[in-house]
Amino acid sequence: MKEENFRAVWWEGGKIALLDQNQLPQRETPSFVDSVEDLADAIMTMKVRGAPAIGIAAAYGVALAAWGKEDPQASALRACDLLARTRPTAVNLFWSLQRMRDVIARSGREDMGPEELKKALLEEAEMIAQEQDQADRLIGKHGASLLPAGCRALTHCNAGGLATLSFGTALGVIKTAYQEGKLSKVWVDETRPLLQGSRLTAWELEKCGIPYTVICDNMAGFAMSRGEVDAVVVGADRIARNGDTANKIGTYSLAVLARHHDIPLYVAAPLSTLDLSIADGGDIVIEERSPGEVGEYRGIKTVPEGAQVWNPAFDITPASLITAIVTEAGVAYPPFAEELGKWAGKGDE
Numbered sequence: 001m002k003e004e005n006f007r008a009v010w011w012e013g014g015k016i017a018l019l020d021q022n023q024l025p026q027r028e029t030p031s032f033v034d035s036v037e038d039l040a041d042a043i044m045t046m047k048v049r050g051a052p053a054i055g056i057a058a059a060y061g062v063a064l065a066a067w068g069k070e071d072p073q074a075s076a077l078r079a080c081d082l083l084a085r086t087r088p089t090a091v092n093l094f095w096s097l098q099r100m101r102d103v104i105a106r107s108g109r110e111d112m113g114p115e116e117l118k119k120a121l122l123e124e125a126e127m128i129a130q131e132q133d134q135a136d137r138l139i140g141k142h143g144a145s146l147l148p149a150g151c152r153a154l155t156h157c158n159a160g161g162l163a164t165l166s167f168g169t170a171l172g173v174i175k176t177a178y179q180e181g182k183l184s185k186v187w188v189d190e191t192r193p194l195l196q197g198s199r200l201t202a203w204e205l206e207k208c209g210i211p212y213t214v215i216c217d218n219m220a221g222f223a224m225s226r227g228e229v230d231a232v233v234v235g236a237d238r239i240a241r242n243g244d245t246a247n248k249i250g251t252y253s254l255a256v257l258a259r260h261h262d263i264p265l266y267v268a269a270p271l272s273t274l275d276l277s278i279a280d281g282g283d284i285v286i287e288e289r290s291p292g293e294v295g296e297y298r299g300i301k302t303v304p305e306g307a308q309v310w311n312p313a314f315d316i317t318p319a320s321l322i323t324a325i326v327t328e329a330g331v332a333y334p335p336f337a338e339e340l341g342k343w344a345g346k347g348d349e
Contacts, residue, residue, distance in 0.1 A: 006207070007166050008053045009060065009129075011122065014067055016060045018048045021162055025203040036065040036079040043086040046194065050163020051237040052132050052270055055096030058083045059125035062100040066118045073114075076104050076121060088285045089246055089314050090237040091275045096128055129165055135270040136167040138328035143173030143233065143268050146324060146331065147182055151230045154187035154220060157248035158200035159235025159268065169268040170235040171204060173326065178210045186212040187223060191248060193294045193311065217250050224261040232258045236269035236325075243319030243336030244281030245269075249312055255321035264323035271327050276344050281316035289313050 010017050012032070016039060020031040031047055033039045039061040042048055048057045065079030066072030080097045087093060103124045107117040147153065153174055160171030167175065177183040186205055191197035198214045205212040215223065223229050232254055238246040245251075245267050258265045278284065291309035296302055303309065325332045325340070332339035 005166075006161065008050070008162050008164065009048055009057045011060055011063070011126070014064075016057065016064055018042055018057065019162070020047045021049055021200060022047055024162075025199055025206075033061075033064070036061045036082060039064065040082055040086050043083070049196070050158065051090035051092040051235070051273060052164040052169070053162065054087060054090050055092035055272065056125070056129045056132060056165060058086075058093055059096045059100055059128045060122075062097070063118070063121040063125045066121050070114065072117050072121070073104055073107060076100065076117075080104075087287055089287045090273075092237075092270070092272045095272045099124060099128060132270060132272075133165045133167060135272075135328035136161075136164050136169060136172045137176075139169050139268050139270065139326055140167065140172035140176030142328075142331050143170075143266060143326040144176040144180055144182060146264070146266060146326070147173070147177045147231055147233075149182050150184045151177060151182055152184050152187065152228060153177070154189065154223070154229045154232045154254070155201060156189040156197060156217075156232075156234050156251055156254055157191045158196040158204070160201055160204040162200050162204060163235065164270075168204070168235075169270065170233045170266075171201060173233050173266070173268050174205075175208060175210065178208070183210070186210060187220070187229060188212050188214045189217050189220060189250065189254075190214055191250065192217055193297070196248070217253075220254055221257045221261075224257055224263060229258075229261075229263055232263060232265040234265070234267055236267050236273050237314060238284050239267070239269060239274050239325065239340070240278045240280045240284060241276045241337055241340060242280045243322055243325060243332075243334065243340065244284070245317045245319070245322060245325075246281065246284045246286070246314045247317060249315050252315040252317045252321075255317045259321050265317075265321060266324050266326055267317075267322055268326040271329060271343055274327075274340055274343065276340060281318065284314075284316060286315070287313045
């Protein structure tokens, strides 16, 4: 497999660098952010996207807010508040910001000076990024062990390195399976309305030399009915205590189709995606985005003037439709609550 050799987000010379995902696949354009306000905009406009990548970017954003400030503590806390308002569904954002708040709180207890605090915040952000990359590799190994030889995997949206750091969760499973000689091909859902599958997942698979075929979202059931799919592998933005999972809109439909056709559906996500404070998916806040994302594409109107448009960015897949949840700690099977409970807190170690 060719090396993916990219990062979704990184720190460079006192700025945050993002691989602008709105420009892919046509242009691999880094975007440099030098204010927390610009970072918040980049998250909301999806220049950077994917639950873990958002968390990493937010951590760098807190460090950036403190950079060069006489009162870095106050600036960092304001950044935490601002970034927490950007996207409500992905729990990794709030988990990451809490880690940065913990550093700020520790600075008060340990009487850190301004420069020490700035250094500590940047070190924590770098650590969050490194831990995610390590988690991705473990998730890849655990998940690949579940796939049969010659597997034809179907994936939805983008849970690759663009959504984490450089390797990916669901796509990390697929990349690892390919490295191990177990993968035959990947079916890539285009993923309406913003085409994260056809634009981003296909871009990653192309860079890695992994065989893939892009399909419209509404073709997945037909492919399953023809015996062309052996497993569905998806990511997650938040997983409740009982295993109910929020992921990109359309995942629930795939789960229903997979169950009907007796195809396993695996959810691959880091421990930071677990939200054991909520009992089930009914408590997960679902982000609703601009109707314009559905009503037009890159400036071209696709609906009549005055059309009513609904644009939920995520849906909830019930735990009853999930075959297994794969994290860096291992593989959990239903009923999920006991195993996920054992893992509680491991993401903070």
